[in-house]
Amino acid sequence: GAVVSQHPxxxxxxxxxxxKIECRSLDFxxxxxxxxxxxxxxxxxxxxxxxxxxxxxxxxxxxxxxFLINHASLTLSTLTVxxxxxxxxxxxxxxxxGPGDNKYEQYFGPGTRLTVT
Amino acid sequence: xxxxxEDPQALSIQEGExxxxxxxxxxxxxxxxxYRQNSGRGLVHLILIRSNEREKHSGRLRVTLDTSKKSSSLxxxxxxxxxxxxxxxxxRGTSGSRLTFGEGTQLTVNP
Numbered sequence: 001g002a003v004v005s006q007h008p009x010x011x012x013x014x015x016x017x018x019x020k021i022e023c024r025s026l027d028f029x030x031x032x033x034x035x036x037x038x039x040x041x042x043x044x045x046x047x048x049x050x051x052x053x054x055x056x057x058x059x060x061x062x063x064x065x066x067f068l069i070n071h072a073s074l075t076l077s078t079l080t081v082x083x084x085x086x087x088x089x090x091x092x093x094x095x096x097x098g099p100g101d102n103k104y105e106q107y108f109g110p111g112t113r114l115t116v117t
Numbered sequence: 118x119x120x121x122x123e124d125p126q127a128l129s130i131q132e133g134e135x136x137x138x139x140x141x142x143x144x145x146x147x148x149x150x151x152y153r154q155n156s157g158r159g160l161v162h163l164i165l166i167r168s169n170e171r172e173k174h175s176g177r178l179r180v181t182l183d184t185s186k187k188s189s190s191l192x193x194x195x196x197x198x199x200x201x202x203x204x205x206x207x208x209r210g211t212s213g214s215r216l217t218f219g220e221g222t223q224l225t226v227n228p
Binding site (some may be wrong): 006034041042043045046049063070086093105106107108109110111113 | 159165174
């Protein structure tokens with residue numbers, strides 16, 4: 001149980017376009033989801049925390065107008081990178097807080113590799 | 118900023134040897150977790166140790182936690198080539214709101 005999926009697993013887009021990444025909790029309801037960014041050979045950096053039905057909370061230095069997060073249901077959160085630029089190329093990983101007694105633990109998706117050309 | 122610092126940054130060993138990775142953190146924690154990440158892939162949760170625990174085992178993994186020194190170690194015994202990956206520690210603060218990752222250790226196990 002507690003599986004998190006992401007779609008797409010990789011995407012290549014042109015500079016200036018927008019890209020949407022989906023994160024789904026497959027077998028549980030996730031009131032809280034997290035979005036991380038990871039550059040090559042570096043650690044995960046938390047970008048934002050999203051709660052179902054409310055606005056996301058962004059970490060310092062993360063542009064909320066550039067990285068739009070929508071957590072419209074208990075099983076789906078989306079991250080839209082708007083007007084993407086090459087420096088946005090990165091590995092984006094979502095995570096969902098677990099259900100029930102595991103609500104303080106997080107389950108991670110497999111990541112989405114974004115390449116902006 | 119990242120709370121956890123890990124050392125070594127990179128570790129290369131021969132198959133069958135043990136691998137030890139260390140993690141230090143700065144503030145009080147609820148728990149500390151270790152994750153593995155194969156190149157270009159997502160995270161795999163390995164083990165969680167709570168702040169009131171000192172040692173935990175899972176298969177070939179042994180994790181210790183010293184809250185007085187704000188440090189943890191991950192020991193992988195009898196390593197295998199398939200253990201080659203990056204290993205991250207992550208701490209959950211006492212407020213419980215976020216998971217903060219360390220910088221990671223790149224482990225290479227040579228066959």
